[in-house]
Amino acid sequence: MSHLKYRTHLVAMVMVVILAGCTTNVIVEGTVPTPLVAKIPATIGVYFSDEFKTFEYKEVMRESGTWKINLGKQNLSFFQNLLSSMFNGVEEVPEPPFQSGEMQHLDGVIVPRIVKYGFLTPSISGLKFYSASIQYQILLYDRSGDIIGDWNIVGYGKSESGAFGADDALGEATLLAIRDGGARIAIEMSQQPQIATWLQNISSAGVE
Amino acid sequence: MYQRVITVLVVAMAAGCVSSRIEQSREAATGMTADEAMVILGRASYNDHQTEESFTDCIAKILGKGPTPIRVIPDQEFKDNLYPWFEPRTAPTSADELGRLFAQPGVQDRIDEANVRYLAWIDGDTVTVDSGGSMSCTISTFGGGCFGMSYWEQDASYEASIWDLRNLTAAGQISADANGTSYLAGLILPIPILARPGNAACKGLANQLREFVIGD
Numbered sequence: 001m002s003h004l005k006y007r008t009h010l011v012a013m014v015m016v017v018i019l020a021g022c023t024t025n026v027i028v029e030g031t032v033p034t035p036l037v038a039k040i041p042a043t044i045g046v047y048f049s050d051e052f053k054t055f056e057y058k059e060v061m062r063e064s065g066t067w068k069i070n071l072g073k074q075n076l077s078f079f080q081n082l083l084s085s086m087f088n089g090v091e092e093v094p095e096p097p098f099q100s101g102e103m104q105h106l107d108g109v110i111v112p113r114i115v116k117y118g119f120l121t122p123s124i125s126g127l128k129f130y131s132a133s134i135q136y137q138i139l140l141y142d143r144s145g146d147i148i149g150d151w152n153i154v155g156y157g158k159s160e161s162g163a164f165g166a167d168d169a170l171g172e173a174t175l176l177a178i179r180d181g182g183a184r185i186a187i188e189m190s191q192q193p194q195i196a197t198w199l200q201n202i203s204s205a206g207v208e
Numbered sequence: 209m210y211q212r213v214i215t216v217l218v219v220a221m222a223a224g225c226v227s228s229r230i231e232q233s234r235e236a237a238t239g240m241t242a243d244e245a246m247v248i249l250g251r252a253s254y255n256d257h258q259t260e261e262s263f264t265d266c267i268a269k270i271l272g273k274g275p276t277p278i279r280v281i282p283d284q285e286f287k288d289n290l291y292p293w294f295e296p297r298t299a300p301t302s303a304d305e306l307g308r309l310f311a312q313p314g315v316q317d318r319i320d321e322a323n324v325r326y327l328a329w330i331d332g333d334t335v336t337v338d339s340g341g342s343m344s345c346t347i348s349t350f351g352g353g354c355f356g357m358s359y360w361e362q363d364a365s366y367e368a369s370i371w372d373l374r375n376l377t378a379a380g381q382i383s384a385d386a387n388g389t390s391y392l393a394g395l396i397l398p399i400p401i402l403a404r405p406g407n408a409a410c411k412g413l414a415n416q417l418r419e420f421v422i423g424d
Contacts, residue, residue: 031284031288033291038313129258156297183297186291187292187298
């Protein structure tokens with residue numbers, strides 16, 4: 001009996017080792033569309049942290065092994081293009097806090113951050129799709145380096161499991177989540193109360 | 209002679225029975241010139257339902273061929289050109305919203321550049337509504353085989369809403385429903401008798417869509 005129990009444990013351990021050794025690498029790639037929106041009349045600085053530039057998500061699942069989703073590169077080029085199209089002027093700046101007077105030529109500084117990434121496989125959700133979600137935080141700093149806006153947005157994406165392999169399907173779902181988050185930023189940013197107030201202040205300072 | 213009989217039998221076995229129904233409702237007169245284009249987009253929402261990309265691809269492929277081919281702009285190209293206005297959560301849900309969308313800077317220009325006359329939203333999916341039977345396959349040193357029978361019934365239900373992007377109105381709807389049961393019979397070798405309701409719905413919808421947009 002104990003011999004049988006030992007064998008069961010051994011088989012279970014071997015299975016775990018095999019599954020853990022099985023890694024699905026997902027590289028997120030796709031087009032980087034230029035948003036068709038009215039430009040916000042402001043010149044901004046943007047700080048992309050190293051974590052944002054090279055964002056990678058790793059999760060170990062008992063059923064399907066290790067998943068590594070590399071979305072940093074696509075996310076970075078998407079945001080660089082998105083912000084350049086949304087504002088009159090954009091330049092990359094160092095990490096806040098700023099030196100005194102350093103940002104005087106700018107109207108503000110935006111710092112995007114990925115707060116959370118998650119995904120579901122068809123075996124977990126029971127649906128036909130791989131789905132992904134990305135929670136972004138957009139921090140807005142004034143010239144002095146004080147935070148004047150804090151906005152959270154979640155982008156969703158899903159992709160049919162039948163059309164691609166698991167890695168391609170999850171890559172597609174992640175790409176759609178980046179696009180969805182970007183679409184919300186492009187359309188809704190100027191409507192956010194804190195950002196609307198900031199824009200009003202810029203325009204009234206320009207009039208003076 | 210034997211080869212022909214076998215070919216006919218294989219084709220008959222491989223194609224299960226599908227019953228389909230196409231219905232159309234027109235709200236405005238239609239027509240398009242050879243240089244005008246059309247876009248086929250699948251509706252996506254964040255529940256368990258989404259129009260399959262393979263279905264919209266199938267319709268676009270059929271429309272682009274035949275004696276009266278229609279210039280179909282690839283959906284990804286259209287969505288990229290009009291980003292962020294045709295993403296799942298930002299796309300207009302009814303033709304009444306087209307006026308507001310076309311007032312956005314650059315949208316009208318991009319549509320005019322591509323000369324897109326009609327946009328067809330495809331909403332629906334193919335689901336398995338019933339399944340049953342059993343089949344088991346064995347293999348041994350003396351040989352192997354499959355015995356038993358299993359079946360599954362699929363229902364394909366799609367609707368195309370056609371919007372006229374020149375007049376910013378809804379031109380009409382076409383619905384396609386197809387139903388079919390597939391069988392897998394195990395008589396030593398597994399013999400599939402496949403019904404493809406999704407394929408039947410695609411062909412029916414695409415052909416009706418062509419007639420609809422070309423006009424009377």
